[in-house]
Amino acid sequence: MQAIEFKAKSYDGLINIPDTYKNWYNNTVVLLTKPKPLPQETGHPELKRFFVQFNADLTGYRFNREAANER
Known part of the structure; x- marks a missing residue:
């Protein structure tokens, strides 16, 4: 198989x-x-x-599934 490379835009x-x-x-x-x-x-x-305003340090955070299910 041969290969060629070129840049082009598609139209219709x-x-x-x-x-x-x-x-x-x-x-x-x-x-x-x-x-x-x-x-x-x-x-x-x-x-x-x-x-950057949505960054949070989750070091040491543990998810508690039981507490989440109680809500």
Whole structure:
């Protein structure tokens, strides 16, 4: 199996193969995509600042299932 790599955008469900790969036209291909990273994966500082208020130190915390079920 041969592999090629190029960047392209899809339009109306179609992806244009660059002319440099015209020998691939009318052949069966397998397409692998690389999605855009989610915002939390890119390290946006504004997201980190927002979520810092929800950080809690749970060191030594023990969950008591019986007490939770009593509520």
